[in-house]
Amino acid sequence: MTQRQVKAAVLLIGDELLSGRTQDINLQTIAKFLAPLGVQVAEARVVADVPDEIVAAVNALRSKYDYVFTTGGIGPTHDDKTADAMAAAFGVNIDVRDDARAILEAHYKGAANLNEARLRMARIPDGASLIANPVSRAPGFQIGNVFVMAGVPSITRGMLQDVGHRIEGGAVVRSVTVRGKGIREGDIAEALQGLEEAAEGVSFGSYPWFLPGDFGVHLVARTSDLAALARAGDDLKALIRARGVEPEEVTDA
C-alpha cells in the first residue's frame, strides 16, 4: 500500500533574516523534525515584518500545502506583527484570551507585572488553540492548518514538542547518502541519470563540495520505499566504485 504524501510549507517572518543580521536555522530544525513524522517541507518563504506580506504569504501557502509552520513575530514589541496578520489572513477577530493571559500571569507572578506589552503575547486569533512554550511561556498557536511559533531557535524547538502530536503524517521519506572523494559530478552525471530513470519512486541528488585541495561529491537517494532505498544505496556505491574510488556511506540524520 502506498501512503499518501503529506507536504508542508515553512514561513519565516522577520526583517532580521532578510537584512543578513540573523542566520536562520529554523527551516532546517522544522524540516528535520517533520521528516520522521511523514511530512515533507515542499517550499519555504522568508518575509519581512510587514502585515500585508505576511497575510499574502500565509494565504498562498495554507491553501497549497497540508500544513504551514511559521516562526517569528509573536513577541511583545511593536515589530511583532504575526498574530494580527494571522487573524487577518483567516478573517477572524483577535483579542487577549483568558487562557493565554493566565499562562503569562503565572509566569510574571501576577497581573501587576503583566504590562500592556506583555499582554500583547496573550492576543490569540479566534478559533486558535495554544501551543505550549516550555522556554519563555508566552504561547504560540495553531489556527486551521497553520502552526504559529516563536522565532528564537530554542523556543521554536520547544514549541515543536507540542506540535508533533497534532500532525497526521503520510509516507516517511528516507535517504541514503554516499560520499565519493575526488569524484567530479561531470564524470558520474550520466550514470546517475540512468539510476534515476530506472528506479521509479526514488529521487537522486548530487551535491559537490570544493575545499582547498579537496573536492568530491555526495550522492543522495530519497524514497519512502525501504527496499528501493537499499537498492539505491548499493547502486550509488557501485557507481562510485566504477570510478576507482571506495565509496563511504554517510549516516543521515
Add this chain to the structure above:
Amino acid sequence: MTQRQVKAAVLLIGDELLSGRTQDINLQTIAKFLAPLGVQVAEARVVADVPDEIVAAVNALRSKYDYVFTTGGIGPTHDDKTADAMAAAFGVNIDVRDDARAILEAHYKGAANLNEARLRMARIPDGASLIANPVSRAPGFQIGNVFVMAGVPSITRGMLQDVGHRIEGGAVVRSVTVRGKGIREGDIAEALQGLEEAAEGVSFGSYPWFLPGDFGVHLVARTSDLAALARAGDDLKALIRARGVEPEEVTDA
C-alpha cells in the same frame, strides 16, 4: 535628497535545502553583499528542483522586485533544472552557447573531456549574459533583472564578484545595534514603540536571546539617514540605561 529604495528577492533552489540536509547560508551572504550597494533583500523563497515551481517563483519575484538573485541547480547532473526553468520563465530558447562552451573547454583541457553532462553547463538562455565563476569555471548568467548563480557557497561568493558592477543601487540602509544584558523585551517594549513613532524613516527591531543563566535583548535601528541613525543609537542606549543597565554597542557588519 532622498534616494530611491531598491529591493531584491532571493530565490534558493534545491531539494536539499527543504529536506534539512543542507543548511542554507547563501541568503545571508547575498543580503550582506547587497546592503552596501544600496539594495535591500525584501523577500526570499526556497523551492524544490521542480521546473514548474521554479518558473512560478521567479516570475512572481522578478515582476515585484528590482532584482532577483537565484542560487542552485545549474550543475551538470539531471537534478539541476534551473537554467531550463529560467528560459521557460522568460519564454526564450536555451541551447549550448559558444562562449560558455569555450570556458568549459579551456577548463577541461579540450573538447574530448567535455562530455554531454558537462556541456549542460554551457546551456544558456537566449539573451542572457554570462556571470564569471572563479572557482569551478562553469558560468552563471544574468537574464533581465535575474542573476542565476550556483548554490555551492564558495561559488556563490565567487560569482557575486561579477554581479556587483551590474547593480544600480539606491539608498544604503545602515543599522546600529545596542545590546542590553539582563533586559527583558516586555520591559522596554513601550519605550521602543515610542522611539519608532517619533523617528520618521527609522525602523526599530528587538531581538531577545535566551541562554542558560543568561538573557537579554539586542535593539536594532535601521535607516539610510546617517544623522537619524546616530540619534537612534543614542536613544537606544538611553532606553537601556533607564533600566539600570549599561548598554553595549555592537559593531554591525
